Amino acid sequence: MNAEKKNNLSGEGKANGQGEGMPRRTVLKALAGLPVAGVLGFEILKKKNYDINKRSSVVKELGLDSIDFPMSDYGTKKHSGDLIRVGIIGFGTRAVQLASALGFKHPDEVKSSQQNNTLAAWLEQEYLNVAITGICDVFDMHAEKGLATAANEIRPGGKDAPKLPVKRYRTYREMLDDKEIDAVIIATPDHHHARFATEAARAGKHVYCEKSPALHEDELNELYATVKSSNVVYQLGHQITQSIVFQQAKEVIKRNLLGKITLVETTSNRNTASGAWIRHLDANGNLKPGSEDTIDWKEWLGTAPYVPFSIDRYYSWTKWFDYDHGMIGQLFTHEFDAVNQLLHIGIPKSASSSGGIYYWKDNRDMPDSLHCVFEYPQHDLTLLYSGNLASSRGRGRVFMGHDASMELGNNAIITADRNSTRYADAIKSGIIETGSPMISFNPEAGQIDAVTSASEKYYASRGLTTTTINGRRVDVTHLHLREWLSCIRNGGTPSANIEMAFQEGITCIMAHKSYIEKRTVEWDEVNRKIV
Amino acid sequence: MKNTYSNLQLTALVLLRFLVGWHILYEGVAKLLNPDWTSAGFLSQSKWILSGFADWVTSNSGVLAAADFLNTWGLIAIGLGLLLGLFSRVAAVAGAALVFVYYLNSPPLVGIEYTLPMEGSNLVVNKTLIEAGALCVLALFPTSKIFGLDAFWAGRNKKSK
Numbered sequence: 239m240n241a242e243k244k245n246n247l248s249g250e251g252k253a254n255g256q257g258e259g260m261p262r263r264t265v266l267k268a269l270a271g272l273p274v275a276g277v278l279g280f281e282i283l284k285k286k287n288y289d290i291n292k293r294s295s296v297v298k299e300l301g302l303d304s305i306d307f308p309m310s311d312y313g314t315k316k317h318s319g320d321l322i323r324v325g326i327i328g329f330g331t332r333a334v335q336l337a338s339a340l341g342f343k344h345p346d347e348v349k350s351s352q353q354n355n356t357l358a359a360w361l362e363q364e365y366l367n368v369a370i371t372g373i374c375d376v377f378d379m380h381a382e383k384g385l386a387t388a389a390n391e392i393r394p395g396g397k398d399a400p401k402l403p404v405k406r407y408r409t410y411r412e413m414l415d416d417k418e419i420d421a422v423i424i425a426t427p428d429h430h431h432a433r434f435a436t437e438a439a440r441a442g443k444h445v446y447c448e449k450s451p452a453l454h455e456d457e458l459n460e461l462y463a464t465v466k467s468s469n470v471v472y473q474l475g476h477q478i479t480q481s482i483v484f485q486q487a488k489e490v491i492k493r494n495l496l497g498k499i500t501l502v503e504t505t506s507n508r509n510t511a512s513g514a515w516i517r518h519l520d521a522n523g524n525l526k527p528g529s530e531d532t533i534d535w536k537e538w539l540g541t542a543p544y545v546p547f548s549i550d551r552y553y554s555w556t557k558w559f560d561y562d563h564g565m566i567g568q569l570f571t572h573e574f575d576a577v578n579q580l581l582h583i584g585i586p587k588s589a590s591s592s593g594g595i596y597y598w599k600d601n602r603d604m605p606d607s608l609h610c611v612f613e614y615p616q617h618d619l620t621l622l623y624s625g626n627l628a629s630s631r632g633r634g635r636v637f638m639g640h641d642a643s644m645e646l647g648n649n650a651i652i653t654a655d656r657n658s659t660r661y662a663d664a665i666k667s668g669i670i671e672t673g674s675p676m677i678s679f680n681p682e683a684g685q686i687d688a689v690t691s692a693s694e695k696y697y698a699s700r701g702l703t704t705t706t707i708n709g710r711r712v713d714v715t716h717l718h719l720r721e722w723l724s725c726i727r728n729g730g731t732p733s734a735n736i737e738m739a740f741q742e743g744i745t746c747i748m749a750h751k752s753y754i755e756k757r758t759v760e761w762d763e764v765n766r767k768i769v
Numbered sequence: 770m771k772n773t774y775s776n777l778q779l780t781a782l783v784l785l786r787f788l789v790g791w792h793i794l795y796e797g798v799a800k801l802l803n804p805d806w807t808s809a810g811f812l813s814q815s816k817w818i819l820s821g822f823a824d825w826v827t828s829n830s831g832v833l834a835a836a837d838f839l840n841t842w843g844l845i846a847i848g849l850g851l852l853l854g855l856f857s858r859v860a861a862v863a864g865a866a867l868v869f870v871y872y873l874n875s876p877p878l879v880g881i882e883y884t885l886p887m888e889g890s891n892l893v894v895n896k897t898l899i900e901a902g903a904l905c906v907l908a909l910f911p912t913s914k915i916f917g918l919d920a921f922w923a924g925r926n927k928k929s930k
Contacts (some may be wrong), residue, residue: 260921270918271853275786278852280797355828364829410925711830 256592259733293511295669296677300495301354311456313364319727320385321400325372325419325443325504327410327434329384329425329628336423336475337387339363339716341394342370344387363716365395366723367747374407376534377552381406381529409537410434414441423727424448424473427555428562429542432457439464439472444726448475449575449648450567455768458743465736473722474734474742478576484579486679487650491580495652496639497660501582503622503638504573506565514598514606515568518553525549550601563750564604565625566591570749573623573635574742575734576646584741586612589748590758597628610749623749642676650679744768774912783916786851786907789900793864794848800841808837815874816881823874843867851907854917858908865904872897 351357362380373384388404407413421444432452435445465472530547542560555561593608606721608625637644645651654661656672664670725732752759762769800806815823821837850860913919
């Protein structure tokens with residue numbers, strides 16, 4: 239290689255003998271990156287404009303350009319009003335989650351969340367100005383866990399949070415008689431729900447009750463009448479509608495983006511022993527703790543028919559119709575609530591269920607494959623439910639309209655229908671594609687994503703138990719409790735109020751009755767009676 | 770420095786520097802322009818030796834925000850350094866380290882499976898690792914004192930000697 243053609247790295251050679259300043263050639267070479275950076279800048283602007291135009295053309299086409307999602311006041315307001323003293327009835331697995339959502343964790347749980355690095359986020363949870371002052375459980379071990387949870391001082395609100403003594407109650411009646419309790423959370427097996435909630439309302443305690451609201455038509459009617467004639471705030475434990483994505487889905491329905499909806503398909507898809515409510519064994523296959531010495535069996539049975547003590551029944555109660563409605567009560571309730579919150583369809587004209595015990599052939603009453611059809615001729619709509627406990631293939635929750643369909647998980651994905659009337663022109667001109675989602679609501683972002691990327695599509699299909707508000711991940715159960723407490727303090731009606739609970743209760747009782755009696759049951763709107 | 774490049778070698782190296790610089794700068798700018806971007810999605814997919822670290826970052830909102838900020842501006846600084854030839858060697862070394870960390874979070878090793886679709890077919894080596902390698906080459910074969918703003922530094926240093 240020719241020596242003159244070599245380039246000296248330090249740039250010395252060229253500069254040599256050219257006087258004080260750098261030669262123009264050297265300066266120009268040194269600035270070689272600038273035009274490249276300029277081209278990149280130009281391309282970035284071009285891309286930005288293209289994206290904005292594409293997004294706005296889809297968004298405009300759908301009339302979404304003027305959507306305003308209310309900014310949540312979460313975490314911005316200081317708690318107001320008086321401290322609310324809460325009693326928890328039934329301190330099992332669900333109550334542990336509810337207590338955590340209220341701002342109380344057992345010391346052991348604090349330790350384990352410290353180990354998996356979730357403690358800091360939990361401590362940032364909004365302080366709700368509540369104290370758990372009562373625990374009622376018929377099982378000593380659960381009651382003691384509850385007492386330790388309520389008394390733990392490591393919690394949101396920190397050291398300033400009031401430290402009130404926590405009392406154990408042997409029966410729910412003792413707790414309801416106590417003037418020191420303002421509100422109760424009912425997290426017992428389902429056969430107690432209606433009775434406890436009714437008596438709590440009579441005693442003037444506000445009620446947060448886990449689903450399902452009631453097992454029998456008469457007790458549901460009594461609950462409804464009692465709550466309606468009282469001043470207590472009743473909230474049913476359906477937290478999923480607190481997700482920000484539900485507000486977005488509401489907007490989609492309100493703007494009629496899907497066209498006329500004639501079919502809603504809901505499903506449950508599980509494939510584990512625990513998911514099929516076999517819960518009386520620990521990880522090693524040994525019986526879980528508990529005996530007649532530590533569990534008040536008579537109190538646990540309550541009004542249910544007498545059977546001898548059974549650890550299987552105590553932990554896996556869902557399997558028997560004496561204590562709940564199986565998948566209808568445990569899983570369909572959430573589906574119904576999701577659909578009813580969005581479409582306000584209420585009680586169906588008819589319900590028809592079928593299914594059987596096809597996989598988990600143990601001592602259970604409840605079917606592990608169950609399918610219910612609810613007809614709403616008044617809304618020109620069919621609601622389908624299909625639950626299966628022996629396959630976890632996700633089948634989603636889909637609202638099917640003439641112009642588009644919406645799959646609603648913890649993300650809403652809206653896909654235009656290829657035979658849509660409304661979008662025909664936009665589909666023809668290529669603004670809207672029917673092969674991929676037209677828009678999706680990303681709960682992480684809280685904004686409409688009209689140019690859905692591959693990774694977004696993937697995340698869209700996943701479920702979450704938290705939602706994101708103002709950039710913070712928040713437990714939806716916490717939000718649901720927060721709404722209940724806010725209604726107690728400031729008035730107002732919570733989202734899963736007694737009307738919604740009544741509609742849901744009747745619908746579930748209809749579906750269950752249909753399965754048991756092997757016939758289509760109907761709702762007599764005039765006499766407000768199942769026939 | 771005694772090493773000298775032929776014109777062709779120099780052109781190829783400068784071109785490589787521009788290509789990698791362009792890519793990294795745009796990665797940074799794209800994150801800056803997207804207000805909803807966060808590394809949480811990428812980190813939640815982290816497998817292999819850095820998954821514990823990734824969990825720690827994602828589970829702590831303060832740390833995550835800091836990681837996002839440093840990542841975005843780090844990419845922009847490294848990209849600009851490479852494109853303009855300013856502190857180019859520092860940029861190349863930092864870039865190689867950063868890109869290698871990306872690789873370590875999701876290496877295409879046998880037995881590690883990802884739920885997110887990957888770009889192309891990879892086995893052990895992927896484009897991220899190649900980019901880290903290219904940055905090592907750029908760090909060892911600098912060109913910014915000829916085609917880059919580092920030339921002004923070189924000139925000034927020489928004058929002050």
